[in-house]
Amino acid sequence: MSTQITEEDKKRAVEVLITAANIAQERGAFNFQEATTIYGAISYLSEKTEEETEEETSEETEEETFEETTNENTQKEDEE
Numbered sequence: 001m002s003t004q005i006t007e008e009d010k011k012r013a014v015e016v017l018i019t020a021a022n023i024a025q026e027r028g029a030f031n032f033q034e035a036t037t038i039y040g041a042i043s044y045l046s047e048k049t050e051e052e053t054e055e056e057t058s059e060e061t062e063e064e065t066f067e068e069t070t071n072e073n074t075q076k077e078d079e080e
Helices: 007-026 032-079
Strands: none
Touching: 007 032
């Protein structure tokens, strides 16, 4: 049995790790240098996640626009 990991699963895993790091920091688990390094990693991953979300939204919008145009053209042909 093969289990596929989706992009959504990966994003969720990153979110869980970020939450765990934030909780640990609130409890004083990291010194200043460690916290700075972790903050940098979280910022990087957060930016990547936002970029991917924006790309997916853009792709969905393009697909919807194509479908709407196709539907409009089909309706015009039906009317003629």
